[in-house]
Amino acid sequence: MSGQLPAGHPEVKRQKIGVLLLNLGTPDGTDYWSVRRYLKEFLSDPRVIETNKLLWWPILNLVILSFRPQKSGENYARIWDKERNESPLRVITRQQTEALQARLGPDILVDFGMRYGNPSTRSRLEAMQEAGCQKILLVPLYPQYSATTTATANDKAFEALRDLRWQPAVRTMPAYFEEQVYVETLARSIKEGVESLDFEPDVVLTSYHGMPKKYLMNGDPYHCQCYKTTRLVAEHLGWPREKLMVTFQSRFGPTEWLQPYTDETLKALPGRGMKKVAILAPAFSADCIETLEEIAITGEEEFMHAGGERYAYIPCLNASEPGMDMIETIVRKELSGWI
Numbered sequence: 091m092s093g094q095l096p097a098g099h100p101e102v103k104r105q106k107i108g109v110l111l112l113n114l115g116t117p118d119g120t121d122y123w124s125v126r127r128y129l130k131e132f133l134s135d136p137r138v139i140e141t142n143k144l145l146w147w148p149i150l151n152l153v154i155l156s157f158r159p160q161k162s163g164e165n166y167a168r169i170w171d172k173e174r175n176e177s178p179l180r181v182i183t184r185q186q187t188e189a190l191q192a193r194l195g196p197d198i199l200v201d202f203g204m205r206y207g208n209p210s211t212r213s214r215l216e217a218m219q220e221a222g223c224q225k226i227l228l229v230p231l232y233p234q235y236s237a238t239t240t241a242t243a244n245d246k247a248f249e250a251l252r253d254l255r256w257q258p259a260v261r262t263m264p265a266y267f268e269e270q271v272y273v274e275t276l277a278r279s280i281k282e283g284v285e286s287l288d289f290e291p292d293v294v295l296t297s298y299h300g301m302p303k304k305y306l307m308n309g310d311p312y313h314c315q316c317y318k319t320t321r322l323v324a325e326h327l328g329w330p331r332e333k334l335m336v337t338f339q340s341r342f343g344p345t346e347w348l349q350p351y352t353d354e355t356l357k358a359l360p361g362r363g364m365k366k367v368a369i370l371a372p373a374f375s376a377d378c379i380e381t382l383e384e385i386a387i388t389g390e391e392e393f394m395h396a397g398g399e400r401y402a403y404i405p406c407l408n409a410s411e412p413g414m415d416m417i418e419t420i421v422r423k424e425l426s427g428w429i
């Protein structure tokens with residue numbers, strides 16, 4: 091073959107299939123400038139902040155970016171992986187990538203890219219193309235669809251593809267909130283998490299990342315997909331519906347977000363006689379600042395301060411065997427016809 095190529099002809103690569111895991115992203119460090127750079131990119135995304143651009147620019151640049159990087163940096167420092175000098179989100183996303191690569195074998199290239207920060211989605215897509223991937227499955231690691239997460243992750247990938255002369259064929263993995271394997275895996279992690287405790291929780295909270303209520307009203311299906319996840323899990327466990335509550339966390343800004351709020355619920359539960367809780371965050375495929383700092387640390391402080399007695403955080407599925415079995419099953423399904 092190479093003997094017939096004209097002089098200077100580009101190298102002909104062996105065709106491969108690529109699987110690109112996409113997650114939100116995270117700062118490179120806990121210092122002011124690293125966090126500021128990350129937050130600026132994140133909060134400049136019109137899929138995340140739908141406020142009029144001219145109104146938002148001074149609020150973001152003159153107010154939020156003056157104060158929030160310092161505060162968020164302190165929170166990141168509480169959960170930072172000091173051994174690897176990296177944020178847990180990136181450590182876990184890399185572990186998921188390596189575990190999936192081992193499961194899918196050498197004919198499929200598995201990598202990960204972030205919507206904000208590093209490694210950028212563009213750089214990983216270019217590397218995949220360079221490695222000969224002519225078919226790529228994009229895997230936004232969000233069980234529930236939202237324009238603020240899934241759509242913007244895909245947008246970023248397509249933005250990079252726009253600049254390629256030889257575009258690969260691309261598929262995007264749908265949200266998997268009602269996939270049987272996801273529901274079963276989540277249910278199992280809750281059952282095992284609760285059984286491993288030395289107390290019986292009065293209630294288990296499924297705490298989902300929140301969003302402005304306006305986004306739901308404008309048609310974002312995230313809210314309904316969160317409720318459906320919890321309903322399917324309760325049905326699978328055979329638990330009464332009231333044993334599993336839905337709440338929404340990580341409120342940002344003064345507008346109304348999806349309710350009930352996790353922090354307010356945690357403060358109210360002891361007064362309603364529910365003093366022992368377990369809590370998990372099913373919208374996150376990997377533990378991160380919003381689960382480790384906000385839920386596992388601050389949530390416990392708030393609950394105990396309000397008169398709670400026992401509190402347990404059940405981790406995300408992360409790169410656990412059952413979690414990776416689940417991702418592998420869904421990825422293989424989405425690769426059908428390609429492998």
Ligand SMILES: C=CC1=C(C)c2cc3[nH]c(cc4nc(cc5[nH]c(cc1n2)c(C)c5CCC(=O)O)C(CCC(=O)O)=C4C)c(C)c3C=C
Binds near residue numbers: 179236299302
């Ligand atoms: C400002 C609006 C925000 C919306 C809407 C939003 C939606 C949303 N986010 C996730 C997942 C994650 N968010 C994370 C951090 C984070 N989120 C926001 C704001 C919104 N998120 C901010 C400002 C931050 C940064 C942290 C901080 O300063 O407090 C993370 C963790 C990243 C990490 O580095 O660990 C994740 C993951 C979902 C699923 C979602 C859907 C509605």
Ligand SMILES: [Fe+2]
Binds near residue numbers: 299340
């Ligand atoms: Fe967020």
Ligand SMILES: [Fe+2]
Binds near residue numbers: 314
């Ligand atoms: Fe809904």
